[in-house]
Amino acid sequence: MLKNNGVPSREELTEVKPSRERLQQGPVVIVECIQEIPCDPCYYACPRGAFYPFSDINSKPEIDYDKCNGCSICIANCPGLAVFVVDFTYSEEEGLLQIPYELTPLPEKGEEVVTLNRSGEEIGTGRVVKVLNTKKQDRTAIVSVAVPKEILMEARHIKLRREGQ
Numbered sequence: 663m664l665k666n667n668g669v670p671s672r673e674e675l676t677e678v679k680p681s682r683e684r685l686q687q688g689p690v691v692i693v694e695c696i697q698e699i700p701c702d703p704c705y706y707a708c709p710r711g712a713f714y715p716f717s718d719i720n721s722k723p724e725i726d727y728d729k730c731n732g733c734s735i736c737i738a739n740c741p742g743l744a745v746f747v748v749d750f751t752y753s754e755e756e757g758l759l760q761i762p763y764e765l766t767p768l769p770e771k772g773e774e775v776v777t778l779n780r781s782g783e784e785i786g787t788g789r790v791v792k793v794l795n796t797k798k799q800d801r802t803a804i805v806s807v808a809v810p811k812e813i814l815m816e817a818r819h820i821k822l823r824r825e826g827q
């Protein structure tokens with residue numbers, strides 16, 4: 663449970679997961695913002711109006727998944743690093759995971775990386791497909807990683823395999 667150990671429980675994650683049907687339709691946002699906190703930049707970041715208006719600043723985000731096209735703009739706008747995009751249609755075997763990344767050095771396109779779950783445990787490997795790091799993103803890069811579909815809903819961070827890291 664998030665408030666006990668910083669890791670959301672299965673029940674908490676179920677509440678913020680798009681339907682199975684929507685997940686199979688293409689890239690979609692996953693907003694793992696579980697607690698009520700005074701924060702709302704995600705709402706203003708989305709150009710498609712996929713975040714419902716917040717009833718007050720402490721409200722948890724609610725999403726109209728049919729409006730989301732997985733553009734990933736909102737990822738770098740979340741100070742809590744709680745926003746991801748997943749795409750189960752990326753290829754036959756692999757899904758695409760897009761994550762916020764604020765560590766240095768940044769991974770590079772084509773690099774093989776270790777994938778970590780929400781507890782920081784290693785759960786497999788992935789391949790970096792793209793690294794987006796524009797000025798507008800204010801040092802929160804968006805890293806796209808191809809991972810086996812079996813771990814697409816579990817992998818939420820990556821670790822570089824370079825020597826000394």
Ligand code: SF4
Pocket residue numbers: 690691707708709710711712713729730731732733734735736737747
């Ligand atoms: S991924 Fe793009 S369309 Fe989807 S909620 Fe985020 S900003 Fe909106």
Ligand code: SF4
Pocket residue numbers: 693695701702703704705723739740741742743744745
């Ligand atoms: S910007 Fe991030 S932390 Fe803030 S309300 Fe939205 S999802 Fe939650």
